[in-house]
Amino acid sequence: MLKLLIVEDEEIICETLARLTDWSSLGIELIGTCQDGVDAYHMILDECPDIVMTDINMPGISGLELIERIQRTALDTRFLILSGYAEFDYAKRAMKSGVKHYLLKPCDEEQLRSALQEMVSECLQLKQEKNLSPVTIQDAQIQHVMLQNLIREGIRLPNVTTKLFETNAPYLELYEQPFQYCAIYYLEKNFINSAMEQLRRYWTNTSQNICFHAIYTVNVLLLIFPDYTRDYSSLDDFLSTLHFPDQKVSIVYERKTFPNLEKLLLMLLPKLKRYDTFYFVEEDHLIPNSNYDLIFSDVSLITQKLLQEHSPGDDRSIIEIEEELHNILLSVGDKDFLIQLASQLLISLSIETVSGDIKTISQTLSRLHNEDNLTNICNITMNEIYQITDTSSNGKYSxxxxxxxxxxxxxxxxxxxxxxxxxxxxxxxxxxxxxxxxxxxxxxxxxxxxxxxxxxxxxxxxxxxxxxxxxxxxxxxxxxxxxxxxxxxxxxxxxxxxxxxxxxxxxxxxx
Incomplete structure (x- = not known):
């Protein structure tokens, strides 16, 4: 849902606007109202609304100054101006600054909905376009790492609880952003790369810059991506007609919309638990994920000990606990599984200590994938662990x-x-x-x-x-x-x- 703030100095008009329409039907959440330009400025900085509906003349700072101040920040807030006839010259000044939407007071529900529908489309398009920026691409890589770790954790839990999502909330949009879930059934493993190549080409040709996550189970390719548009008919047509000359059976396709990523994962995790192995699809290769419950259990237990200064019933020093962990890693003979363990360790420790250095963790994991020597993988992982445990804070704030x-x-x-x-x-x-x-x-x-x-x-x-x-x-x-x-x-x-x-x-x- 996109977030909307109403700024209007006349209380009756402000309340009327807040009740004028069904915001949720527009894909909008009304996050609040302000009757003062200064209060509105601070609320925009705190809440980062997608759309602000503002009056021109207000106490504190005017609607024009509010718009100009926010436009100097890095926020992507869009403005809808509400103005009387006498203020039209002011509105024209704001429109010269890039504000496209303007309504005369009093406005009716039909006028308001029409303007907001256009603004919603603009906001969604902007979110999609930002996926091409270097910062967003880097952020998308971190999102991949964090989502993969959450899924790995989730399939090993007997029951998925809110704690799983709470610990990952700092780095994933779990609750606010709608998500799409596409399932392509009866896709044989040897056609995955071809399917992914066709999908990327389709999105490039249709100018849809979508950062998606792909998972493969037995003959099923799953796609997960943020919902930035209202119309997926073209994508549905493309995926439902996907075929390969040597494929033994026809492809079957379905798509579902979820209000947020948490709801999607609550559906997906039980499905993935049924498989001994599933794969994250990365570029042109598959990353296997297996359930080695005993080793994962041991590593999880050691992770908790590292996070506690004094573990109940364990008088060993942190150095001794780290040495035990190092020995477990050295005993693993499979590269993919070793990296899977390293990912769990590094991300779990980083989240629990709230180090906020997920960017470094993501870069380390990329480095591990390019390393073939298992001993080097173990050493790189342990060096990162030493850094995290040495710099964990016990100060007043996280x-x-x-x-x-x-x-x-x-x-x-x-x-x-x-x-x-x-x-x-x-x-x-x-x-x-x-x-x-x-x-x-x-x-x-x-x-x-x-x-x-x-x-x-x-x-x-x-x-x-x-x-x-x-x-x-x-x-x-x-x-x-x-x-x-x-x-x-x-x-x-x-x-x-x-x-x-x-x-x-x-x-x-x-x-």
Whole structure:
């Protein structure tokens, strides 16, 4: 579901808009309403809505300034302007900045739905196009690694519980993004590469840049990918007519839509448990996954011991436990199974210590696939484990939350800093998950935390001996060339304007 925020300073109009239509029928979730431009700005930074419906004239900062400020960030938020006739010139200014959608007040449900349907299509198209960017391609590789590990864990559990999904939520969109599931039955193993090649060619020819996951069981090829469009009729036609001259039986095809990845996996994992071996399809080769329950059980137990300073009934040091683990890895004579074990170990340890360094883990696993010497694979794996266990944190915050706090301290003058940007480009984590954990551990939203730190920095500057203009102070603390916005949030936090604060505690700035 796409997320929508309504920004309107008149309470009655705001409530009317919120109740005007059935949002879910448009594939939209209404995440909230705001009656103030400053509050809306902070909520956009925290919630990252796909669509914002905003008025022009509002207290705090105007709808135009709200749009311009958000457009300077890395967010992909689209805006729908609501305006009276007298404000049309303002609307034209916003449209020159790239805003395509504009409605005159009052608007009816039909006008609103028509505009939003067009915006939904634009948002879905944008999500699909972003799959080609280098950052998104790298993120897709991490998603592959994390999903494969989750599936491996899931098939070994007697019962799949919410904990399995919770531990993987930082790196996978498990709950918010709809997913498609395609099953191609009676596909013989020797035709898999040809089928995958045809599928990639089809998606390239139809300009559908889809990052998909492929799994092969006995004569069944499964495709899993995010749902970014409303029409899959062309794909259905292509896959249902897929055939090979030497194939003994005809292909049978089906497709299902799931509201999110968690629901899809709850259906899929029991099916995969029926097989002793299944395969992840990667480029032109198959990665086997087998159920060696006893070894996996031993490795899982050792992993838990590594995560605990004092394991009940086990007085051995971490070094001794790591040595036992190393010996188990050295005893494995099959490369594919050894890499499977290494993947489980590295990802489980990284998640449980919340190290946030999944990018490095993904790169290490790619390196292991290219290594043929089993001893080298063991040594590379153990070296990575030493790094994780040595750097695990027992501080006030989870390591990845501490990374965010450090980033804010180091980049307080960065006007367009967002939690989404930090999550995706620095932590390589799911922004929604990071936002929830940030609030849980820090006790406030990211935008509130940043605002407080901007004000503390401003107070420090205003209390100094040098004379600073309000505009310069605003720039130094990341409020940009906007002394009015800076003054408003400064007064909201301190109870006084920057000028009064400077006169009372330091050198008065010139306005």
């Amino acid at each position: 390591p990845f939350i501490q990374k965010i706090i450090n980033y804010v301290d180091d980049h307080i003058s960065e006007e367009n800093m967002t939690l989404k940007g930090i999550s995706e480009n620095i932590l390589y984590m799911n922004a929604s998950y990071v936002s929830r954990i940030f609030v849980k551990e820090v006790g406030q939203t990211f935008s509130s935390y940043v605002t407080e730190h901007r004000i503390e920095k401003a107070k420090e500057i205003l209390s100094g001996t040098s004379v600073e203009q309000i505009q310069n102070v605003a720039t130094l603390v990341g409020c940009g060339n906007n002394p009015y916005y800076f003054s408003k949030i400064f007064k909201k936090v301190t109870g006084m304007t920057p000028t009064i604060y400077a006169r009372r505690f330091g050198t008065s700035p010139h306005n």
